[in-house]
Amino acid sequence: MTDTLTARILAGDVRAAGRLMRQVDDQHPGARAALDALFAHTGGAYIVGFTGNPGSGKSTLVNAFIRTCRQKGLRVGVVAIDPTSPYSGGAILGDRIRMQEHALDEGVFIRSVATRGNLGGLSRSTPALVQVLDAMGFDVIIIETVGVGQDEVDIARVADTNLVVAVPGMGDDIQATKAGIMEIADIFVINKSDHPGADRLRRELKTMMSLVENPPEDAWTPPVVHTIATEHDGLDKLFEKIEEHRAWLDAQGQEGARARRRIEHLIRLIVQGELDARLARAMGSQAWKQEMDALTERQDTPWRAAELLIAMLGGEA
Incomplete structure (x- = not known):
């Protein structure tokens, strides 16, 4: 049974993948054997994390980013973490509803999971779900967190490139300071950048970055990208900056280090x-x-x- 399920997943069978993901999320003991068999086939995907305060338009931005990736011929897997329903114990928002334009696209697989009370902004099953998508051969795997805060930075242990999404006029400068997101942001995204205050927010983020003491000469400086996700504006620039960060990780030997950290986090x-x-x-x-x-x-x-x-x-x- 496990061999058959594994073979179907490696062949890209979304029904088989959905079945295993459900077992993983429910902590079913039968999932272990399949995950063991799939692990040797992982390591090829690039993982991008989206985090930010509620109301920042993360899901709309993810939806637009999926479209950009597909236009470039990339297959995309998504793990969207939602708050837990007090009634069903499942995901309360259901990001798949917000990404219906990709529902019939065989090059896109979207899975919504609940935090189930887990701190860190991620579901405990997230790293294992990422492994399943990786084994299926997706080029890019997107993780969208439930929010951001002092205890919601686990995404930094899972993603290769971490995007922190902010919007003008929501006090993101205060929230960013409280959450300590300077430590996890590889790229800042100012979404809804047609709203008043976008330039002010950009200056505040730049000022925050300038306060970092004694950064190494070869350190990565997080760029600030303006987007209007509803109009697909700025998405090509965002993709470009992600590619630049990936190239920097590779040049610094950090991509392998992040992969190692991801495995250690999964073991933990x-x-x-x-x-x-x-x-x-x-x-x-x-x-x-x-x-x-x-x-x-x-x-x-x-x-x-x-x-x-x-x-x-x-x-x-």
Whole structure:
């Protein structure tokens, strides 16, 4: 069954890919074997992350960027992360609805997933979903995050080029400072740049970049690109800047380093997921319930209880 599913995915079967992605997102144990088989076929895609505050037009910009990539003959996979529905546990917004113009394009595959409460702006399953799209042979993989903030910068660990999308008149200068996005932005995009304040926002971003102390001589300086996604204005320039960043990464030997970091991040998530599952089982055991009774009666301390819990985790094969 796994061999058949893997073969279908490698052949570009979107139904098979959708089935595996659903298993990955639901943490189905059967997904592991297929992911293992697909891993040797990954590493060829270029990953672009889109993040920014709600209302910045990220989805419209992604939609326009997909069109630009397709015009250049590139196949595009998209992982769009949405907030979690309190009712279904699934993606609440459904970015595929906002990208319907690509629904019948065999060169585009779009998957919406929910954060399910995960901090970092990404779903925990995102890196594995990217691996599936990579194995399918997509040239470009786009990740659109749910937002941006101090705890929502995980995209920097997954994407090769990170775009931070801002719009005039939304206090992005304040938000950018709070979120520390200077550390993750490879390219700043001022979307809706026909709105008042676009030039002011550009100056503010340039000023923020000038405040970086003692940057290396060969450091990448994030460019600021103006776009009007609804009119497809500025998208060719944006594509050009992404290509320039990719060339810089390659020249600096950083593209391989980012790929290594991406794999390490995936491993960390796999381990965290397993530890979380073991922790849940341990804390549901009778031994732990007895320990909690002892803690309630102050017959033990939280620190000794933590040691007990760690021992219980270590003893589980």
